[in-house]
Amino acid sequence: MSYIAPHFRHPDQALNELGLSRRDYEGALSTLCAGCGHDSISAAVVQASFELSLPPHRFAKISGIGCSSKTPTYFLGRSHGFNSVHGRMPSIASGANLANGDLHYVAVSGDGDTASIGIGQFVHVIRRNIDMLYLLENNGCYGLTKGQDSATTDIGSKAKAGHEGFLPPIDLCAMALQLGAGFVARSFSGDKQQLVPLIKAAIKHRGFAFIDVISPCVTFNNNAESTKSYSHARSAIHSANVVDYVPERAEISADYAPGDRLTVPLHNGGEVVLRKADSDFQPGDAMAALNAMQRATADGEILTGLLYLDPDKPDLHSMLQTSTRHLAGLGEEELCPGTALLEQLNEECR
Amino acid sequence: MVEIKAEAPGSLAAVNDFVIKFATVNGSGSSSTNRLFTWALFRMGLSVTPKNIFPSNIQGLPTWFELRVNQRGFVGRRGGVDLVVGLNPQSAVQDLAELSPGGYFLYDSTRPLNPALHRDDIHYLPVPLTRICAQEFSQSRQRQLLRNMCYVGVLVELLGVELDVMHGLLEEQFGHKPKLVQLNKRALELSGAYTREHLPSIDLRVERCERSMERAILLDGNTALALGAIYAGATVAAWYPITPSTSLVEAFERYAKRLRHDASGAAHYAVVQAEDELAAIGMVIGAGWNGARAFTATSGPGISLMAEFLGLGYFAELPAVIYDVQRVGPSTGLPTRTQQSDLLAAAYASHGDTRHVLLLPGSVSECFELSAQAFDLAEQLQTPIIVMTDLDTGMNDHVSAPLQWQKGRRYERGRLLDAAALEQREARYGRYLDEEGDGICARTLPGTHPEKGAFFTRGTSRDSYAIYSEEGGHYAANMDRLLRKWQRAAELVPKPILAHGDGTAALGVLCYGSSVDSTLEAVQRIGEEQGIAIDMLRLRAFPFSAAVPEFCASHSQLFIVEQNRDAQMRTLLVQECGNTAMDIQALCHYDGAPITATFIINGILAHTAHSDRDGDVERIEGSPSSVSPGNKQSKQPTPAAL
Ligand SMILES: Cc1ncc(C[n+]2csc(CCOP(=O)(O)OP(=O)(O)O)c2C)c(N)n1
Ligand code: SF4
Ligand SMILES: [Mg+2]
Numbered sequence: 001m002s003y004i005a006p007h008f009r010h011p012d013q014a015l016n017e018l019g020l021s022r023r024d025y026e027g028a029l030s031t032l033c034a035g036c037g038h039d040s041i042s043a044a045v046v047q048a049s050f051e052l053s054l055p056p057h058r059f060a061k062i063s064g065i066g067c068s069s070k071t072p073t074y075f076l077g078r079s080h081g082f083n084s085v086h087g088r089m090p091s092i093a094s095g096a097n098l099a100n101g102d103l104h105y106v107a108v109s110g111d112g113d114t115a116s117i118g119i120g121q122f123v124h125v126i127r128r129n130i131d132m133l134y135l136l137e138n139n140g141c142y143g144l145t146k147g148q149d150s151a152t153t154d155i156g157s158k159a160k161a162g163h164e165g166f167l168p169p170i171d172l173c174a175m176a177l178q179l180g181a182g183f184v185a186r187s188f189s190g191d192k193q194q195l196v197p198l199i200k201a202a203i204k205h206r207g208f209a210f211i212d213v214i215s216p217c218v219t220f221n222n223n224a225e226s227t228k229s230y231s232h233a234r235s236a237i238h239s240a241n242v243v244d245y246v247p248e249r250a251e252i253s254a255d256y257a258p259g260d261r262l263t264v265p266l267h268n269g270g271e272v273v274l275r276k277a278d279s280d281f282q283p284g285d286a287m288a289a290l291n292a293m294q295r296a297t298a299d300g301e302i303l304t305g306l307l308y309l310d311p312d313k314p315d316l317h318s319m320l321q322t323s324t325r326h327l328a329g330l331g332e333e334e335l336c337p338g339t340a341l342l343e344q345l346n347e348e349c350r
Numbered sequence: 351m352v353e354i355k356a357e358a359p360g361s362l363a364a365v366n367d368f369v370i371k372f373a374t375v376n377g378s379g380s381s382s383t384n385r386l387f388t389w390a391l392f393r394m395g396l397s398v399t400p401k402n403i404f405p406s407n408i409q410g411l412p413t414w415f416e417l418r419v420n421q422r423g424f425v426g427r428r429g430g431v432d433l434v435v436g437l438n439p440q441s442a443v444q445d446l447a448e449l450s451p452g453g454y455f456l457y458d459s460t461r462p463l464n465p466a467l468h469r470d471d472i473h474y475l476p477v478p479l480t481r482i483c484a485q486e487f488s489q490s491r492q493r494q495l496l497r498n499m500c501y502v503g504v505l506v507e508l509l510g511v512e513l514d515v516m517h518g519l520l521e522e523q524f525g526h527k528p529k530l531v532q533l534n535k536r537a538l539e540l541s542g543a544y545t546r547e548h549l550p551s552i553d554l555r556v557e558r559c560e561r562s563m564e565r566a567i568l569l570d571g572n573t574a575l576a577l578g579a580i581y582a583g584a585t586v587a588a589w590y591p592i593t594p595s596t597s598l599v600e601a602f603e604r605y606a607k608r609l610r611h612d613a614s615g616a617a618h619y620a621v622v623q624a625e626d627e628l629a630a631i632g633m634v635i636g637a638g639w640n641g642a643r644a645f646t647a648t649s650g651p652g653i654s655l656m657a658e659f660l661g662l663g664y665f666a667e668l669p670a671v672i673y674d675v676q677r678v679g680p681s682t683g684l685p686t687r688t689q690q691s692d693l694l695a696a697a698y699a700s701h702g703d704t705r706h707v708l709l710l711p712g713s714v715s716e717c718f719e720l721s722a723q724a725f726d727l728a729e730q731l732q733t734p735i736i737v738m739t740d741l742d743t744g745m746n747d748h749v750s751a752p753l754q755w756q757k758g759r760r761y762e763r764g765r766l767l768d769a770a771a772l773e774q775r776e777a778r779y780g781r782y783l784d785e786e787g788d789g790i791c792a793r794t795l796p797g798t799h800p801e802k803g804a805f806f807t808r809g810t811s812r813d814s815y816a817i818y819s820e821e822g823g824h825y826a827a828n829m830d831r832l833l834r835k836w837q838r839a840a841e842l843v844p845k846p847i848l849a850h851g852d853g854t855a856a857l858g859v860l861c862y863g864s865s866v867d868s869t870l871e872a873v874q875r876i877g878e879e880q881g882i883a884i885d886m887l888r889l890r891a892f893p894f895s896a897a898v899p900e901f902c903a904s905h906s907q908l909f910i911v912e913q914n915r916d917a918q919m920r921t922l923l924v925q926e927c928g929n930t931a932m933d934i935q936a937l938c939h940y941d942g943a944p945i946t947a948t949f950i951i952n953g954i955l956a957h958t959a960h961s962d963r964d965g966d967v968e969r970i971e972g973s974p975s976s977v978s979p980g981n982k983q984s985k986q987p988t989p990a991a992l
Pocket of ligand 2: 032033036037038067068139143144216217218219220
C-alpha cells in the first residue's frame with residue numbers, strides 16, 4: 001500500500017534558502033522492508049536536495065525496475081518521476097535530458113537492473129556523458145524477485161538462502177572509470193555523512209555522475225556471510241577521502257587544515273572539497289583510482305569516497321552543439337521551415 | 351505454347367510505355383548512372399517507376415534496376431521486361447529468361463556472348479562497352495564508371511532521349527567538377543556514335559510529353575517521411591542503423607543541418623545513434639515524456655526489440671513516433687527486399703492487451719503528410735504512433751504530387767496543462783482522470799509548476815491520480831478507458847479513400863501502402879479491358895474508421911491486396927470489423943520484389959466470373975498465390991491456402 005505523506009509544516013522546522021522545509025523534498029511513504037538500505041539512500045537524496053536549496057519541481061526522477069527502482073516514489077514528491085522498464089532507465093534519462101537539459105536528473109537503478117539486463121545501456125550512457133546523477137543501489141542480489149544472485153555478488157559471498165556467488169563480480173565503478181565517467185564515487189547507505197555530500201556534488205556536477213552505494217537487502221542478503229551485509233560493509237569500508245560540497249558564496253568552514261585540502265569547482269555551481277584520508281591519489285587520476293580500488297578489493301576492503309572527478313568533460317548537449325533553449329520548449333516559429341520553403345524543396349525534386 | 355519463328359522475333363512497338371531492366375554487379379557504380387537516366391526521362395514529362403533491387407552486400411553480387419516508363423500516369427510496377435541491359439554474367443541466364451518475346455537484350459560484346467544465352471524470339475543489341483572505354487579512358491576506375499555512362503549513351507540514342515536533358519543533369523550533378531562533366535559527356539557521345547553506326551533502330555521510343563500529374567516531383571518515401579518530421583517539429587531522433595530505414599534518419603539529419611539552427615548556429619535538434627533499438631525507443635519515449643517531439647526509424651527486427659517499450663508507451667500513455675520501413679522477415683529474411691509483413695507485430699506489439707495506432711501512407715506526398723500528422727496524433731492520443739511503410743516506398747524514387755504544408759498550420763499538442771492551467775484548476779489534478787469522457791486525459795510535463803501537476807509515470811497499475819495501485823478495479827477501469835481512447839483514435843486517424851469507382855460496384859478491392867499504385871492501375875485496366883467495374887478503397891490507418899466496415903458490407907465480392915504471406919491486414923479487418931470482412935479474398939505477393947499491376951489483374955480475374963483472359967494475357971506473369979478467405983472454401987485453386 002502506498003499513499004502521499006500528510007503535508008504539514010512544523011513551526012520550528014528548518015527552512016532552506018527557498019523557504020522550503022525538508023518535508024517539501026520528501027515523497028510518499030516507503031513500502032520497502034523495514035531496514036532496507038534503499039530507504040536510507042532516499043533519505044540522503046531528500047537531505048541533499050533540501051540542503052542544495054534547489055526547487056523540488058525542477059528535478060526529474062527516473063528509474064528501472066526493482067526494489068531500488070521503486071524508491072523515486074519515496075523522495076521529491078513534487079517532481080515528476082518515471083519508473084520505466086527493467087534495465088532501460090539510461091535510455092529514458094538520455095531522451096529526457098535531450099529534450100530538456102535544464103532539469104536535475106536523479107536516476108536510480110539496482111545491481112540487477114544495471115549490471116545484468118541493463119549493462120549495455122549503462123555502458124553507453126556513460127560514453128554519452130548525459131548530465132545526470134546515476135545512483136546504483138547495490139545489494140548484491142535481486143531483491144524484488146526474492147534474492148537471486150546478481151552480477152555484483154562477490155565470489156564466496158553467501159545469500160541468506162544459502163547459495164554462494166561463484167562468478168567474478170562486476171565492479172561498476174571500475175567500469176565507469178574505464179568508460180570515461182567524469183564523476184565516480186562509492187559509498188554505503190549506512191554512511192550518511194559521506195553519502196549526502198557526494199549526492200550534492202554529483203547533482204552539481206555537469207555530466208554523468210555515478211555513485212555505487214552498498215545498500216544491504218535486509219530480507220535476502222544481510223547475513224554475516226554476505227559481502228553486501230551491514231556488518232561486512234561496516235568492517236570492510238575504507239574511505240579514500242572525506243568529501244564535502246560547498247555551495248557558491250559559502251564560507252569554507254575553518255576545520256579544514258589548509259594544504260590537506262583540495263577544492264574542485266563544479267560547472268553547475270559550488271565546489272567539491274576533498275580531504276585526504278590515508279590513501280593518496282588525486283581525484284583526477286583514473287589510473288591511481290583503479291589501482292587503489294583493485295588493491296582494496298584484493299585486501300577484502302571496500303574503497304569508498306570520491307574516486308574520480310573531472311568536472312570539464314563535455315556532456316552530450318555540448319557534443320551535439322544543441323541550442324541553449326531546451327528542445328522541448330521550441331515551437332512552430334523555430335521548428336517549422338514554412339510553406340514557401342517547402343515549395344523550394346519541391347522544386348529541387350523536379 | 352506459342353510457336354516462335356527463329357528468323358523473325360516479334361515486335362514490342364511502344365512509345366513512352368515499356369520496362370527496362372538493368373542487370374549489373376553491386377558496387378560497380380551503376381545505380382547513380384541509372385538514376386541519372388531515370389531523371390532524364392522524368393524531365394521529359396514521362397511517369398517513371400524506378401525499382402532498385404539490390405542484395406544485402408557491399409560489392410560483387412547481382413543487382414538490378416528496373417525502370418518503367420509510362421505516359422498515362424501509371425506509377426506502380428507493371429510486370430514483364432521489354433529491354434534488358436545485361437551486364438552481369440552471374441545473372442544473365444535469368445535476366446534473359448525474363449525478357450518478353452520480341453524484347454531486346456543489350457550486352458557488352460567486347461567478349462563473345464555465352465552460347466547459353468540464346469533465344470530466337472528476341473533481339474540482341476551487342477555493344478563493345480569495355481572496349482570503347484578502354485580505348486578512350488586511361489584510369490581503370492574511370493573506365494568502369496564510364497562504362498555505365500556508355501550503356502546509358504546507347505539507350506539515349508536508341509530510345510530518343512533528349513541529349514540536352516542528359517547534359518543538363520550531368521552539369522547539375524558534377525557542376526563543381528567540370529572534368530567529370532566532360533568525361534561523362536564524352537562517354538555518351540562515343541556510345542551514341544557507335545549505336546548510330548552499328549545498331550539497328552528499335553521499336554521502343556520515348557517522346558517528350560505532358561504528365562497527367564501536375565507539378566509532380568520525383569522523390570523517395572524516406573526523405574518525404576524525414577521532411578514530415580522536420581515540418582512537424584521533431585527535435586529528438588534516436589535510431590539504430592537498419593536497411594531500409596537508415597536513409598530516413600540520414601535525410602532528417604541532412605535537412606536539420608540545413609534548416610534547424612538558432613542565430614548562433616546552435617542546433618534545434620539532436621540525433622543520437624543509439625546502441626540498439628531498445629535504447630532508441632527508450633530515448634524517444636523519455637524525450638516525449640519530457641515534451642519534445644521525438645521519433646525513431648527502424649524495420650522489423652527493430653520493432654521486435656522495441657516491443658516491451660511500446661507496451662509501456664501504450665499503458666503509461668506516452669507520445670512517440672516510430673517509422674517501420676518494412677523489409678522481408680521473419681528474422682533477417684531478405685533484408686534488402688520489400689514486404690508488408692510487420693502489420694500484426696506492430697499493431698499488437700508487446701505483451702498484455704496492447705494496441706497501437708498505425709498510419710499507412712500510400713504515396714510519397716502522403717509520407718510527408720502522415721509523417722507530420724503522426725506527431726500530432728502521438729500528442730493528441732498520448733500514445734506511440736507507428737508509421738508503416740516499406741523498402742519500396744522508402745528507398746525507391748516515386749513520381750508524386752508535390753509535398754504540401756498549409757500556411758500557418760499549428761502543432762496539435764493535445765491536452766497538455768501548462769503552469770497557468772494548473773494554477774487555475776480547482777479540482778485536484780489527476781493524470782488519468784477521464785474528464786472529457788473520451789478516454790484522453792490531461793498531461794503535464796516535468797518542471798512545469800512548483801506545487802501542482804507532478805505525478806509518477808510507470809508501467810505498473812495505478813489509480814486515476816497516478817498512485818501505484820494493485821486493486822483490480824483500478825486496473826480494469828484504466829484498461830476500459832484505454833479502449834475508449836482507442837475508439838476516439840478511430841475518429842482521429844486519416845480516413846480511408848475511395849480511390850477508384852463510385853462506391854456502387856459489386857466488386858471491391860482494398861489495399862494500402864506500396865500496393866496502392868499497382869492496384870489502381872489494375873482496377874483501371876480491368877475496367878477498360880474487361881468492362882468490370884471495381885471500387886477501390888485505400889486503407890490509411892489502423893484502427894479502422896467506420897467507412898471501412900461499411901465498404902466491406904456494401905460489396906458482394908471483396909479482395910485485399912497485400913505484400914505478405916498471411917494476409918495480415920485481412921486478419922486485422924476480421925478482428926476489428928467482424929463478419930463483414932470474413933469473405934475477403936486476399937491476393938498475397940511476397941517474393942520480396944514490389945508488387946506488379948499484372949499480378950493483381952491476374953489475381954482478380956482468376957476469381958471473378960466474367961474472367962476473359964485473352965487481351966493482355968501474353969504479358970501476364972505466373973498466377974498469383976492467393977489466400978482463401980476465413981473459414982470458407984474457395985472455389986478457385988488456392989496455391990497458398992491459409
Ligand atoms: C524484462 C524483465 N525481466 C525480468 C523482470 C523481473 N524483475 C523485476 S526486478 C528484477 C531484479 C531487480 O534487481 P535489482 O535491480 O538488483 O533491484 P533490487 O530489487 O535488488 O533493488 C527482476 C529480474 C522484469 N521486471 N522485467
Ligand atoms: S527485498 Fe531487500 S531490497 Fe527489497 S525492499 Fe526488502 S530489503 Fe529492500
Ligand atoms: Mg539488487
